[in-house]
Amino acid sequence: MSVAHDSPTSDHALLRVCNASKQFAPSLSFGDHIAVWLGQEIDQRIVHAVDGVSLTLHRGEVLGLVGESGCGKSTLGRMMAGIYPASQGNIRLDGVPVMGAGKKPLKTTTRIQMVFQDPFASLDPRVRVGETIGEGPLFHGLVNAADLKAYVTHWLETVGLPAEAADRFPHQFSGGQRQRVAIARALAMQPDVLICDEPVASLDVSIQAQIINLFLKLKHELKLTMLFISHDLGVIRHITDNIAIMYLGRIVERGPTLDVYENPKHPYTRALLDSIPRLVTEGDELVVFKAIDGELPSPLAPPPGCHFHLRCPHAQEICKTRVPDFEDQPSPPVSGHDVACHFPLG
Amino acid sequence: MKKILLEVEGLSTHFMTRNGVLKAVNDVSFTLHEGEIIGLVGESGSGKSVTGFSILGLVDAPGQIVAGSVRLQGRELIGMAEPELRTVRGREISMVFQDPSTTLNPVLSIGTQMRLALAAHETVSRQAADTRCADVLNKVGIPDAARRLDYFPHQFSGGMRQRVAIAIALLNHPKLIICDEPTTALDVSIQAQILLQMKTLAQDFGTAMIWISHDLSTVSSVASQLLVMYAGRIIESGPARDLLRIPNHPYTHGLLGSLPEHARPGQPLEQIPGQMPSLIDLGSECAFLSRCTKSDSLCHTSPTLRSDGSRRVRCHHPIAGDWH
Numbered sequence: 001m002s003v004a005h006d007s008p009t010s011d012h013a014l015l016r017v018c019n020a021s022k023q024f025a026p027s028l029s030f031g032d033h034i035a036v037w038l039g040q041e042i043d044q045r046i047v048h049a050v051d052g053v054s055l056t057l058h059r060g061e062v063l064g065l066v067g068e069s070g071c072g073k074s075t076l077g078r079m080m081a082g083i084y085p086a087s088q089g090n091i092r093l094d095g096v097p098v099m100g101a102g103k104k105p106l107k108t109t110t111r112i113q114m115v116f117q118d119p120f121a122s123l124d125p126r127v128r129v130g131e132t133i134g135e136g137p138l139f140h141g142l143v144n145a146a147d148l149k150a151y152v153t154h155w156l157e158t159v160g161l162p163a164e165a166a167d168r169f170p171h172q173f174s175g176g177q178r179q180r181v182a183i184a185r186a187l188a189m190q191p192d193v194l195i196c197d198e199p200v201a202s203l204d205v206s207i208q209a210q211i212i213n214l215f216l217k218l219k220h221e222l223k224l225t226m227l228f229i230s231h232d233l234g235v236i237r238h239i240t241d242n243i244a245i246m247y248l249g250r251i252v253e254r255g256p257t258l259d260v261y262e263n264p265k266h267p268y269t270r271a272l273l274d275s276i277p278r279l280v281t282e283g284d285e286l287v288v289f290k291a292i293d294g295e296l297p298s299p300l301a302p303p304p305g306c307h308f309h310l311r312c313p314h315a316q317e318i319c320k321t322r323v324p325d326f327e328d329q330p331s332p333p334v335s336g337h338d339v340a341c342h343f344p345l346g
Numbered sequence: 347m348k349k350i351l352l353e354v355e356g357l358s359t360h361f362m363t364r365n366g367v368l369k370a371v372n373d374v375s376f377t378l379h380e381g382e383i384i385g386l387v388g389e390s391g392s393g394k395s396v397t398g399f400s401i402l403g404l405v406d407a408p409g410q411i412v413a414g415s416v417r418l419q420g421r422e423l424i425g426m427a428e429p430e431l432r433t434v435r436g437r438e439i440s441m442v443f444q445d446p447s448t449t450l451n452p453v454l455s456i457g458t459q460m461r462l463a464l465a466a467h468e469t470v471s472r473q474a475a476d477t478r479c480a481d482v483l484n485k486v487g488i489p490d491a492a493r494r495l496d497y498f499p500h501q502f503s504g505g506m507r508q509r510v511a512i513a514i515a516l517l518n519h520p521k522l523i524i525c526d527e528p529t530t531a532l533d534v535s536i537q538a539q540i541l542l543q544m545k546t547l548a549q550d551f552g553t554a555m556i557w558i559s560h561d562l563s564t565v566s567s568v569a570s571q572l573l574v575m576y577a578g579r580i581i582e583s584g585p586a587r588d589l590l591r592i593p594n595h596p597y598t599h600g601l602l603g604s605l606p607e608h609a610r611p612g613q614p615l616e617q618i619p620g621q622m623p624s625l626i627d628l629g630s631e632c633a634f635l636s637r638c639t640k641s642d643s644l645c646h647t648s649p650t651l652r653s654d655g656s657r658r659v660r661c662h663h664p665i666a667g668d669w670h
Contacts, residue, residue: 068533174621204389204560206618209604213614231534238606238615258611275538277567291538295503 013056014225015080015098015112015193020089021249022050022075047299049075051249052089057193062219062226064240064257066233066272070296072249074197077229081114081195082107093193110140113186117198119178123170123185129156130166133185142190155184159214176207180214187218195227200235208235215239233276237261242336245269248299248307255337263346265339268292268308306342314343348379350419351521351554352401357414359393359400362407366626370396370409372578375651378522383548383555385569385586387562391622393578394558398524401556402439403431418522437467440515444527446507450499456510457495463514482513487543505536512544519551526558541568562601566590574598577622577633584657594657594664596638632662 024047032042049072057063057080067073078084080091082098085105091098098112099105116122123132134152137143143151153163159180170178179199186194196215200208212235218224219239230236236243237257244254245266253266264270271292294311297303303310309319324340359371371393378384388394399405401416403423416423418438423431435441443449451459460479464470470478476495483491486509499507508528515523525544529537545568548555559565565572565586572589574582574597582595593599602608603616620637632638632645644662651660 068535176621205562205601206389206604207621209615209617210619212606213617216612216614233534234606238609238611272535275535277538277541277561277563291542292535293539295505295536296533 012058014059014061015057015091015093015227017053017055017076017080017091018089020050020053020076020079020086020091021048022072022079022084023048023087045300048249048302049299050079050086051302053246053249053251054089055244055251055254057225057227059192059225060223061242062224062228062240064236064243065227065229065246066231066236066243067246068231068272068296070248070299071246072299073229073246076246077114077195077197077227080193080227081112082109083114110136110189111192113189113191113194115179115182115186115194115196115199118202119170119175119182120202122182123178125170127169128166129168129170129173129181132170132181133166133188136185137188137190140189142188151188155188158187158218159184174207175203176210179203179211183211183214183218187222193225193227195229197229198231199228201230201232212239233261233273245272248296248302250307250340252308252341253337253339256335259335259337263337265337265344265346266308266341267312267314267343267345269339270345271311314345316343318342348381350377351380351382352378352419353415353417354378354397354401355415355417357397357400357416358412359396359405359409360412361409363626368625369578369628370625371400372628374414374575374578374580376573376580376583378554378556380521381548381552381554382571383545383557383569384571384573385565386556386558386573386575387560387565388575389560389622391577391625392575393625394560394575395526397575398441398526398556398558401524402435402441404441433467436463436520437518438520439522439524440518440520441524441526442508442511442515442528445531446504446511447499449511450507452499455496455498456502460495460514460517463517467518479513479517482516483510485547486510486513486516487539488513505532505540508532508540509543512540512547516547516551516553520553522554522556523548524556524558527560528557529564530559530561537564544568562590562605563607574601577628578625579633579660580651580658581634581660582658588657592666594659594666595634595661596640596663596665597634599665600637634661 025044036042053076065073065077075084079086085099093109093111098107098109100108130152133155134148137151138145138148152166156163156165161177161180173181200211203211216239228236228240240257242255243257243260244251247268253260253269260269261273264273274290275292292311297310305321306319306324309315319342324342326338326340355375357371357374361368361370374397386394386397400411405411411424414424423434457479461475464475479495480491483494488494488506488509502510529540557565557569569586572583572586573580576597582589582598593602600616600618604618606615609615618637623633630648632649635641635645640663649660649662651658
């Protein structure tokens, strides 16, 4: 699609996630610490939120990250934004790790910014919108105090809000307008990468269309590189160049968006696409959708082997023991569409 | 022709707020036949949920049903005494709410909650009650139901909790279930399972349903009739298939156009500009006026709901059709 500096197929990735994992362990209570000290075994329930994920994001690319709730897509997004440190593996922006080292690592760059799902929770209700947008750029020296007003106005207008909006508080805006403010706040930091975590999920359909159009406009005008996290396959299809499908902490399929939609290779992707109710009518009948059996297993105790084997209609013995890998495929993937499955579809 | 189950006529529910009268539901009329599934679609604030609550008399102060009638098989529900209304709720009309984690009582096992729902309407022995509860749980797709009666809501996943809520709604074999966005909080794969199951259950039990949702695609996969609401009024209604193929109201048209699946990927979506007006200062003009591309001077007077037989539309300039 629109390519700013590098072609998406070139080897030069802007953001590279390399074999990254994230586990969350509950912190031990005082009693638990003593029990451990006395040699007791404590049942530490570790959540394997993200499990050995590798991804690359090229300049100008919009990558969609799709999955059901609990699959780890938001955690991965936050790791890429430098909010959560990776437990294993690393995430680099232009070769530089996005987070520093140490026990409590901090984000090292302002070049990655994030837009969150709920604009009612992500904006400080006591701070005027102009200050919300201007605070970061001022602190990081992207603009000096004299030019701040014009700078804020510029970004407000970019997202389709009037200049007067700067003097108002978040509660004076509707949901769609608040999301515009949140986008302006992220853009004002002049990021190279924008990470959007379900940015339209909490909006009404007609407002959702307005925000999707805003993202399309920004994508073309600012040549934004974006990671677009969503469970809504219709939105993802519309806005992204490439997608990665995630299931219980792992990427199971990745490739160019239209290619994956038309020719899904992983049984999970197929099932997910089949389960969306659609409005498209075929002849006289509404297209009937199918449901996947079962539910997402608990990330506290993920099943061995392929995580999807419990729900998969094609599962065989090997699926129960061996984790499928992207490298397992007999032939090299065409056009970057590959799948982690022992028995990929057609 | 099937018998008429529910007749809603001129229903208006207003909220007396400090800032003025908020007209959440305004002159809503529709009929529902036995075993029919009707979809009530609209954006947030369009009055679709309040319509559902009003049918069951579940509107609290400052809300008030100010006009209209709701007749269940000829029996008027508006103004019915509370004790009598309680025999209707849960037995003849039951309701499934959006968020199953807040509608189930967290400190009672689901068996206890289900037995209470049964005991509210009839006297049954503990054993018979358990059999019936387990039976209904099985029907909504909860395996090993007899043992799970002792489970508490937190031991179920979100999808399973919603199944329990649906099972409770089905328990007394109601004639009508009002479903208020029952799948919105769930994932697509679980949503698909529940949609299919609800549809089959409705057919098996002959239960009619009012399916309230903001999601046109979800509703259209279960409902045969659609009612589209905007700013507290029904602005269009008709058989689901026809309405989706040829929407007559500019709002419905815009709503369908703003769905990504109707556009070429990467192309700007057709968008409805602006947002819904405040329900407090609705004037005498068409509520969609400020967002409509087809408006003219005529639209400064509120349009009436016109019918062509199977379909109704509230617009001075409907897109197609012969209206009276």
